[in-house]
Structures are given as structure tokens and as C-alpha cells.
Amino acid sequence: MRHLRRAGALAAVLGLLLAGTASAPAAATGDPRYRNPVSAGFADTFADPVIVRGEDGFWYAYGTTDPLREGEGVFHRVPTARSADLVDWTYVGDAFGPDQRPPYAAEGAAFWAPDVRRIGDRWVMYVTVTDTTVSPEGSDFAVGAATAPSPTGPWTFADEPVVAPRPGGGGGWLWTIDPTQFTDVDGTNYLYYGSYYGGISVTALTPDGLRATGESTLVAIDNKFEGSYVLRRDGWYYLFASTANCCAGPATGYSVQVGRSRSPKGPFVDRDGIGLTASRAGGTPVLTQNGNRWIGVGHNGFVTDLSGQDWIVYHGIDRADPYLDEPFGVNERPMLLDRLDWIDGWPTVNAGAGPSEGARRAPVTTGRVDERFTGRLDRWRDAGDWRVTDGRLVGDGTLHARTALGGDVRAETDLRPGAASSAGIDLGGRVQVRVDVAAGRLVARDGARTASAPLPAGYDPTDPVNLAVEVRGRALTAQLSPARLGDQLAVVSLRLARPVAGRLALTATGGDAEFDNVSLARLYQEARRAVPEPRVGAPLRGYSDEFADGLDAGWTWVREDPAATVSGGSLRWPVQGADLTGTGNTAGVLLRDAPTGDYVVETKVTLDLGEETVRNYQQAGLVAYVDDDRFARLAQVAIWNTRQVEYGYELPFAGQPVYGGTIVGTPATTTWLRLAHRVDPVNGEHEFRAGSSRDGRNWTWGGVWTFPAGTTPRIGLVAHGGAEPAVTAEFDYLRFTR
Template sequence: MGHLHRGGVLAAVLGLVLATTASAPAVAGSGPDRYPNPVSAGFADTFADPVVVRGDDGLWYAYGTSDPLREGEKQAHRVPTARSADLVDWTYVGDALAADQRPSWAAPGAAFWAPDVRRVGDHWVMYVTVTDTGVSADTFDTAIGAATAPTPTGPWTFADEPVVAPRPGGGGGYLWTIDPSQFTDVDGRHYLYFGSYYGGISVTELSADGLRAVGAPTLVAVDNKFEGSYVLRHEGWYYLFASTANCCAGPATGYSVQVGRARGPRGPFVDRDGLRLDASRAGGTPVLTQNGNRWIGTGHNGFLTDLSGQDWIVYHAIDRADPYLDEPFGINERPMLLDRLDWIDGWPTVNAGAGPSEGPRPAPVTTARLDERFDSPALTRWRADDDSWQVADGRLTRTGALTSRTAFDGDVRAEADLRLTGADAAGLRLGRVDVRIDGDRLVAREAGGATASVPLPAGFDPADRHNLAVEVRGRQLVAELSPARLGDQLAVVTLRLTHPVAGPLTLLAEGGTAEFDNVSAARLYRPARQAVAPPTAGPLLPAWSDEFDDGFDPAWRWVRQDPAATVRDGALRWPVESADLVGTGNTAGVLLHDAPSGDYVAETKVTLDLGEETVRNYQQAGMVAYVDDDRFARLSQVAIWNTRQVEYGYELPFAGQPVYGGNIVGTPATTTWLRLAHHVDAATGEHEFRAGSSRDGVHWTWGGVWTFPADTTPRIGLVAHGGAEPPVTAEFDYLRFHR
């Protein structure tokens, strides 16, 4: 989303991270071997809410939210656009929208946030948030607009009406109709996902041209937890990526990405534990979150696949040492980052769970051993059956067979952009295997072996440009046909081969002309198979722990003692106070315990009956790593409006005042287990606290890392506060320390 704050409504949120670095699978190809984040540094200090597409010219295009690009610039760009040949070195190529260009229904001062660019039919469509439509005096009566263009660089022309119009909220104002993301399903139907904290994330079907919403929308993710959605299809599952928490809390930003999956585009989406994303106790499996390095607020993602078949996530983040573009508490500085997206046991995770990268990393594969853009009319790298093949306007056309002079063997990914301008069938041949669009089907056939095929969607137009990608790993072939390589396949066919693939790549067109472009064949990526290990609790440290067997242990110390808190029958019972720690009030009690030196894991088990659905802001109970009232990390199960979340909030002093943000770590039950894993960074001496939560004390979800300066001595404490109505008592079973 844009640089909007929701104030106290979202006490912040997040969901996964590791302080360890995962080893990267080897990749093949030329271009830069390694790259550092942020990849937008060459043209922008901030480039929020990024998405990336590969254009018809074989280059990559990135789009961002309308902010200034550089410190001191002060003037917001209107959907800034950048171009790259290798996904690493980017050049600003202008704004998508001219200074006086806006849809007829937009207010003069409207901003444009969170663009999503897709190919629909024979043109490109940009879906974008329009922040002020002028339908009311409210300056945030948001809507989703759509603009079409013949190329990814425009010129863009807005549709006459919003795709999704402003939606009045039942509680006043307008629902946050922002953060659009389009998806095309295997049946050819187009969908648009949109929404944010006020109103939740919904999906609506679109008209065939992608410019109008049709039918009734479906809520797929609960309000007050998610925004910034992105949906893709992987191995038959539909994955909804969504960001949690406040995007823009400066040095306390804990934005992150979580995911759920479903068997259809309308859900229900559930996380790894089977918890729905549209429930009051909303699920969400962590994909990306801060890990204690330079980057915090890692969220609002896009998706892309390189020429080796490796998936990547593009997102924005905040440098915790440089959180604002200019003055403190102004525009948050959110550059564009790129990291490897791995699929392990059916779930996506960044860098095998290690989180955002800071130092040099293996770069994406953007050129290949066979890499043909047809920029020259000479076909010196090819052998033709006859002279019917011609190159014009950077594309290859005509009929017959054209075979590369480059041969390959082993695991491979081959792809081409393809149009059937008159051919009955056209596609690729890899050695002895043909994969082609043939009439109304996508067909894979091995010479002397088996054949497999799947139907193409009703209404499929072979004259529109599509991407055909074929991957062979061992003797397993998977072919995908998609509009533009963005995880929204129109058809997927699989075939078990009798022989390994070896030989050249051949372009095929039968019965008429076909058009080919951006043809490549690269060594297939090597997938990560194992995630980085999460923290574990080692031996118990009895001398530091308290089971609450016999009154308060003498090791406890109070900050603002609450006489209502008592220890009896093996538990600490603490009525939730009408008080808080956030900001300058500092009225809540904190029960503190010294912590052992070095690395350790602190754990508590807390029971707190917050019910569901009803608003009980912000009753909570849990654990805290505490230096003083203006520097602490609070891990608690909490009621945030209608939701129940495990929030890992952080407050620190910055520019003369306390700043609070947070991230989300799993889903609470009435009884929830909480952990803080403490690690001292050997290089900086900083204290790193990574948060974990569990609904059963056995299976843990690990979230983000908050850091404390090396010259501080954080203690571990317990808290129960946020609101006294209705009365509720938190019950703590113990505080344990493990080495």
C-alpha cells in the first residue's frame, strides 16, 4: 500500500524469519553472478509496492507506488517505471502516467498506489489504486482503476469507469479498496484481488477484457490483518500471498508476507496448520520477514520466474538505519529488494527460510546458452528445413521447423513467446519430445513413447501472445502455457518420459504461420530441498526458571506493581489491566526477571479467553524483552478489533519520541505458548530476539527478529494489559529459560 498509517487501529503485525543464511542452489547462465540488495539503488532510494513483468522485448519492467524516487526530490512520481536486462541493474525509464493524466472519475489530487501489470488478450493492463475518486468529501474514497497499453511502457489509457468502485464502510468512511492483483485461471476466467485492513481482502471475477468487475466479490482474507495480496498457481494449488502489519512505522516497521493456499481462486485459503485466512483467529504461514540484518518491514510482494525456472520474490523493505526518505516521520524509505523464492514441502519461503538477503547472493538467470531475441534477421544459430522462416520487427514468423545449432542434455528449461497467426499447431521440440498448442489442446508427445494433453480454456485465442515453458527434470516433463510468466497458467501438462532429453531445440509451426520470440534454453535450476532449521529449546535452566509453585520468586521485580496479580495453585493469575506500554503514557505493569547471559530461549504458556469476532481492543497478555518503557519487544496474544493475533510489537526511541510497530507471529488459541529466542550477534554485539508461537506447545511458528543495541541489558518479563472491559484474567503457567 502507500505511505498511509492506520494509527492505533493496527497495533502492527508480521510473520517469519531466521537469522541464519541458507546456502543457495547453483544457477547457470551469464549476466551478473552475484548481486546485493536493494536492486533499486541505481535509480531510486525508495520504490515501494513493486511488481515486475518481462516485456515482449525480453527485458524486465518494474512498477512502483507514486512516491518521490530520491531523497530531497520532494515531487511524487506517477507510477515510476524501471527497466533491466538482468533483474539486477535497473534504469528509470519514466512515469507510467503523465503529470495531467488521471481517470475522469479521479479527484485532482489523487495518488496512484500499488500497480499490478498483466497481459490480458492482446494488450497489457495496469491495475492501480486511485486514492481519491471525488465521489464524496472523503479524501480516501479509494477505488481500483485500470489502464491499457500496447507495451509495458505504455502509452497507458484509463478505462472510463473504475474496475472496483469506492465501497462505503458500515462503520463510516470507505472500505480500503486498494492493492489490486490480477489472476487468470486455467479456465480462462480473470480475477482481481483487492483490499486491506479496513474491509479485508476480496476477490471478484472480471469481464473478458479484464476491465470490469462482474458478479459478487468473495472475502478471502479477514480485515484488520492482511493487505497487498498476490495470487499464483503452483502444482495445482492456489497460493494467496498477503502482507501483515503496518507498512510504514519507520524504524519499528514489521511488515511481512504470509501465505495460505486453496484448491480454487475464491478459497477458502488455509495455512500450513489448516487455519483459514478469513477467520477471526486468522491463519497465515510465514514466507518472508525480518531476520535481524539491515532490513525490516519486508512486504508487499510481486513474483517472477527466471530463465532457469527459479522463482523469485520482489518486495520492498526498510533499512532500519535509514527509515525515512527525508525528514523523520515523513515518507518511509522503502527500496525494492529481490530474493530467491523456494518451495519446500508444498510451501513457499524466501532463501529456504533465511529471509531477506543483505550481502552478495547468486543472481537470477536472465540469459541462457540458447537465448534468441531475433534482433538480427540472420539466423546463424539455427538450421531451417527451408527458407520460409523470416525475422521482422524482432520476431520470427512463417511455418515449418527451425532447429538450433546448440544441443543440450540433462535437466533443462526451454521457453518461447508464441502466437499462432495461421498455424494449426505450433510449439517446441526438445530432442525427441514435442510440446505444442494443437487446436484446442496443449499436447506433449514423446517420439515412440507416451502422449499427454490438457484442454485449453474456452475462448482461448491462439493469435494472442502467450508464453510456453517446458521443464524436464530427469524423466519428468512439465509444460505450462501462460499469458506472461506470472504464475497464472492457462494449461499445465505433465509427461513421464522413457528416455532422458538430449539434442537441440526445434521451433515448430504446422499448417500455417506462427510467430516466435524470446526463445531460450537454460540449465534447469536446482531446487532447495530443506529449510533452514528454526530455533530449538535446549536443556532447561532451572535456576533461572519459575513454575509459579509457591508465591512470587524473589528474582522477580516489578515496574508499576499490580496488586491484583497473584500466584497460587501453580499459576500466575493477572487480571488484564486498563493500561498500556505504548507511547508516552507507560501505565501498564511489567513483571521482570533477569535473563541468563549468552544465547537462550525463554518460554511461557498463557491462557487468555478473548473470544472471537467481537471488538476488544487491545486486550493482551504475553512476554516482553524489556530495557525500559521506551525500548521493548512485546510478544502477546491480542485482540485487534475483530481479530485475534499473536503480535510481536517493538518500541524504540527515535528522533525525540517513542516509535511503535510490530509483526505477526502465528495464530493464538485460548491457551498459547510463546517463545523468545535470544542471540548475541558476534559482529555487532546486538541482542537479537526472534519470536515464536504455538497452539499446542509442540508445533511452532517462528516470526520476526527485533534487535537491541549492544550496550543494553534486556530482561524478560510478563505483561497483561490493554483494556479492562470486559473483565478477563490471564493465567501464566510458568516462565522457563532454556540454553
């Protein structure tokens, strides 16, 4: 998370304690659909969002220090919102008062990118503290922590930072920002943090989660990633990270990529096996702009609804309204929510379709059984000693729900085993899932069939946890987690003797246990197939050039470069010490007309940029070009020590050119590049989606940049960004297909 400018005045606290007295969430009513942005009801901007579910059954969202509304001019100190359904949100105050800061924070420090977790019996908020007393020059970022008895506060800062400011080897301070916490199955707490200057690192934490301990490990390279989030699924650890510029207004190309590992400390690799710490850094796209209203989609959190469907929460920029109040001020980044699907072991948003703009099916936040224990137990059949105390069910024995649900189901409860020797959920009067405190295991049982997993060594049965059980056909999966955020204390899987009838019971033996937020819902339907990628069709030979015998007559130059030559079936072009961005416009552009309608254009470019060394910003590749101030450039490029495929974009805005970019795949020395063009049938815009490949066969498709209806983009080649050291780009062809 990075700001275009520093925060100024800060908001007064509005008193989060009012949330603690609110009634339980009501059952969902009306149209079960929603539209982005979900923060529209309370905020114009709500950047770097995360969501947790509280013990009261409400969902709580937290955002970064910014004004909430146009014209407000007040920078809130971790603004907080509450929802009963993940769709309609109400602002309930700021986490911190106007004079509340940790002792090491400088006066006027802002709090960015909060991450809220439950550790033991309390909640911990990790935040970026933008200025500390370590350096009078500022920008000495640190990760701080505050604790609270509930998600609504009151929050109390720890006296010491979790991760203190870190001096950079090249001067200044490493960007110790964007914290995210993760608890592993052995009970170890970890913190991931960092950004472009310094990369993303992970460190173990003390059991209370308030101090880093031991050595940190780099898990994602600098100059490419920030805004991490980690979750565990099917034995894999997934590191989500945002890439490119968060805050370039109408040219913002922020997006989310992912790598996975068998260890929370890495190494994390992408779908092609490329490491996230490599100079030619890997990263499988999860979320990127698709040509609709939303650009700059990134800095994600994670939430699971009551059906078991995963959702990604993130911020985006409306390309028609990119700034709060005035051009080039605070980037306006409202909170968006979309379905997160898992296809062939990899996460992707809306099966690869990207951020949603129109009406979508809303998350499931009310189950067929949906119990918050605010009154009598009329919907339950008692067998044992049960009572409702302070909004929780307390007792010993078995309590049967009178409502049943057939088919594939998901059941869950917030649970404190307490004095019980075991406590958990029964399904269908046959299948049992127990937190067996006496044995120190999570156990699933179906008659003689059993499966179990150890509880962490430091597990405390008086701490609240969430127990979730999913049954799909004859496959049962149960997981115990601190707060439903993708980290688990234990996971078990069991093959059932036969499908189970969806009748739910709660059970405790050997003493009183506490239950709350009990639900039974239809299990979500898995997305099994991604949306189709752009299709390469028949060749359009009249528009293509194989560079067999010089340049054909279809080419024209903008600022001809006589050093570019054609021989032996290749265009060889020494990289120029020039560029197209801003007002300089000194680089050459080799162009030709594009066909009308939809098409795909491809080139193969060899450019030896080496690795690890700084060669800013030598590049070569494709360009869709209207003029010097409106173009989209897809190139393999040296960005400091990294080599990336950048899809840059410049457009005129508020009287000056604005440049940004998004990242598409990983380059090799020889890289294949594609732009897939379509004309939007509704508004006539030209949409160009970018793709790259390291072998010409396996493609990674990324974001979309658009050109207004009425423009006529031409297609061309570029080789520029820096003449030293000398390097020549070699293009094998330019091919159009339809």
C-alpha cells in the same frame, strides 16, 4: 499499501516510448551476484513493486506514487524502471503524465500499488486511485485500470473504475486498494483487492479485464491482511498477503504470509489448516525480517527467471535509514529481490532465511540458447520456411538450435500460433510440446506417451502467450501462461521414457506461427530443506519459574500490580486497563534477569478473548525489556474482530518513542510463546526471534527485533491493553533453555 501522508505534487512524464526503441538485452557479464536493494541505482524508495517481462526481452518494474530520491520532493505517477538482468535497473519514466487521470479521479489523486498483466493482445495496469469524485471528504479509494500495447506504454485509463468506492458499514469508505489480477486455467480473469478495513476480496472480471462482474467473495479477513498476490502451482492456488503496519519507520514489522486453496475463490488455509478468514486468522510465514539491515519486508510481486527459479520482489525498510528526507515523513522503502523456494508445498524466502543483505547468486536471465531474433539465423539450422520480421521469428516447419545443453533443462518461448494448426517446442529430437490449436489442447508427447490439457474456451491463437517446458530427470512439465506471472492457461505433466538430450527446436505446422525470446537454460536446483529453526536445549532452572509456590526471588516489578497472584502452579493476572506504548507507560511489567549468551525463553498463557467481537487491545505474553521506551512484546492480542499473535516493538527515535509490530502465528485460547535470543558476533546486537504455538509442539517462527549492543534486556510478562470486559491471563511457567 498505505502511505504515512498523501502525495503532493506529481512528476512530469519522461516518455516511456524511448524503451520501445531500445536494443535487445545484452548477455549477462561480470560477477553473477547481486546485493539488495536492487533499486539503488535509480531510486532511494520504490514501494509496492511488481515486475513483468516485455516482448522486447527486458524486464519492467513498476512502483507506487512516491518521490524516487532523497530531496527530490516530486511524487511520481507509477515510476517505471527497466532491466536486462533483474539486478541493474534504469528509471525510464512515469506511466502517467502530470495531468493524466481517469474521469472519476479527483484532482491530486495518487496511484498506489500497480499490478501489470497481459490480457489478450494488450497489457493492463491496475492501480489504486486514492481519491475519486464520489466523496468530497476523500479516502474513497477505487481500483482503476489502464491499457497499453506494451509494458512501456502509452497507458490509457479506462473511463470507469474496475471496482468503485465501497461505503463501509461502520462509516467512511472500505479500503479498496492493492489490486492484483489472476487468470485461471479456464480463462476466467479475477481481481483480488482490499486491505485492513474491509479485508481482501476476489471478483471475476469481464473478458477484457476492465470491469468487475458478479458478486465478490471475501478471501482474507479484515484487520490483518492487505497487498495480495495470487499464483497457481501444482493445482493449488496460493494467496500471498502482507500483514502488520507497512509504514512505522524504524519499528515497521510488515511481512508476508500465505494460504492456499483448490479454488481461486478460496477458502484459503495455512499450513496448519487455519482459514485466512477466521477471527483467529491463519497465515503461514513466507517473508519476515531476520535481524539484518531490512525490516518491514512486504507487499510482494513474483517473477520466474530463465532457469525456472521463482523470485519474490518486495519492498523493505533499512532500519538505519527509515525515512525519506526527514523523520516521520515518507517511509523509505526500496525494492528488494530474493529467491522464493518451495518446500513441502509451501513457499518461503531463501529456504526460510528471509531477506538477504550480502552478495547473493543473481537470477538467470541469459540462457545457453538466448535468441531475440534481431539479426540473421546463424545459430539455427533451418528446415522449413522461416524468416525474421520486426524482431520476431515467423514461419512454418522446424528450426533447430545449433547449441545443445545436457542434463535438466528449461526451455521457453513467447509464442503466437497465429495461422498454424499447432506450434511449440521440441527437445532432443524426440519430445514434443505443442499448442494444438485445432484440437484446443496443450499436448506433450514422447513417442507413444502423451499428456494433454484443454486450452481455455476463449483462447485466441493470435494473442501472445509464453510456453515454458521443464525437464527434471524423466519428469516433464509444460505450462502456457499469459505473461510468466504464476497464472497458467494450461499445464501438462508427462513421465518420459528416458532423460532427454537438451537440443532445442521450434516447430509450427499448417501455417505461420510467431516466436520470440527463445531460451534454453540449465534448470534450477530445488531447495529441499528449510534452514534450521531455533533449537530448545537444556533447561536453565536457576532462571526459570514454574510458579509452584508464589513468585521466586528473581522477579522484580515495574509498576507492581497487586491484582496479580500465584496459586496452584499458575500466575493469574487480570488484564490491566493500561499500556506501554507511547509516553503513557502505565502498565505493570513483571521482570527477571536473563542469562548471558544465547537462550530460548518460553511461557504458556491462557487468555480467553473470545472471537469476532471488538476487545481492543487486550493482550498477555512475553516481553524483552530495556526500559519503557525500548522493548519487544510478544503477546496474543485482540485487534478489532481478530485475534493475533503480535510481536510489537518500541524504540526511541528522533526524540520520541516509535511503536510498530509484526505478526507471528495464530493464537488459541491457550498459546505457547517463545523468544529465541542470540548475540550478533559482528556488532554485538541482541536479536530476539519470536515463535508461537497452539499446542506446544508445532511452532511458527516469525520476525526478529533487535536491541543495541551495550543494553541489557530483561525478560518478563505483561497483561494489559484494556480492562473491559474483565478477563484474566493465566501463565503456567517461564522457562529458559540453552
